[in-house]
Amino acid sequence: MKNVKNSLLAVTLSGIAAVAAAQSHAKDEMPPPGAMALSSLLTKLEQQGYTPVVDVSLERGRWEVEAYKEGRKWDLEVDPNSGEILEVKEDKD
Numbered sequence: 001m002k003n004v005k006n007s008l009l010a011v012t013l014s015g016i017a018a019v020a021a022a023q024s025h026a027k028d029e030m031p032p033p034g035a036m037a038l039s040s041l042l043t044k045l046e047q048q049g050y051t052p053v054v055d056v057s058l059e060r061g062r063w064e065v066e067a068y069k070e071g072r073k074w075d076l077e078v079d080p081n082s083g084e085i086l087e088v089k090e091d092k093d
Contacts, residue, residue: 032061035080044083050074066091 031038041063042053050067057064063078077087 029058031058031080036083038063041078041080041083045076045078045085048085050076062086 036044038056042056045051045053045065045067049069050065051069053065053067054073055064055066058080061080063076063080065076065078067074067076073091073093075089075091076085078085
């Protein structure tokens with residue numbers, strides 16, 4: 001009986017962990033409150049010479065953008081509220 005209780009507890013805890021992980025992932029996919037419209041953010045980046053923008057995703061509450069500037073491809077990490085570029089790395093791939 002003790003093994004059955006332990007097994008049920010383990011299954012319940014793993015189920016709770018899976019739900020929490022799914023909820024955490026879902027939160028990351030939605031921009032934070034007060035975020036700029038994505039179209040405004042892309043316009044701001046294009047005005048800074050990042051064109052064309054070829055990929056955009058939301059990771060850890062920040063926009064991750066792949067775009068070209070001066071013929072080179074760049075990976076940008078952008079604050080969704082201010083549109084400020086937080087990190088720039090040249091994409092060597």
